[in-house]
Amino acid sequence: MKVKFKSDDGSPLDVVKLAAKLRHLDKEDFDEVWTVCDVDSFNVPKALIAGRQKGVKVAVSSPCFELYLLLHFEDVKRHIEDAEHAKAALRKYVVNYDKTKLDFDDFRDLVSVAHGRAKKLPECDELSVKNPSSGVWRLVELIYPAVSE
Secondary structure: OOOOOOOOOOOHHHHHHHHHHHHHHOHHHOOOOEEEEEOOOOOHHHHHHHHHHHOOEEEEEEOOHHHHHHOOOOOOOOOOOOHHHHHHHHOOOOOOOOHHHOOHHHOHHHHHHHHHHHHHOOOOOOOOOOOOEEOHHHHHHHHOHHHHO
8 A cells, every 4th residue: 555645734625625636636546535634613514525526535533633643542522622722631641742743653552542432433524523523543444454453
């Protein structure tokens, strides 16, 4: 399996549109195209609909990606107000956490734990955005199949 990674800022809808454009430019090179999105204050259902229409899978974490990281250390079931609250909770375990400088070694040993916890949470869908929720486990399972064994 070959994984290509591209980072881009923007709304979930903008990211889905960019992913669809990149897929269109090189159709033969991709089996699947995924985006990973925070909810923040964006219209996530619109991005999910666009993803379905354009053949782009969308892994949403609500309220933010840090929730998925926090699941490595805690079984989070409570509403998390926003990204800042999630980052503060995560810094109890990864003191120098910086979203722009993720170190996989901080999470490596607990990937299976986070995977199991995330699967038990409800996912965001085209009708509702649930907090907490994270669909990142679906992408992790694809890239790292041993996690689901």
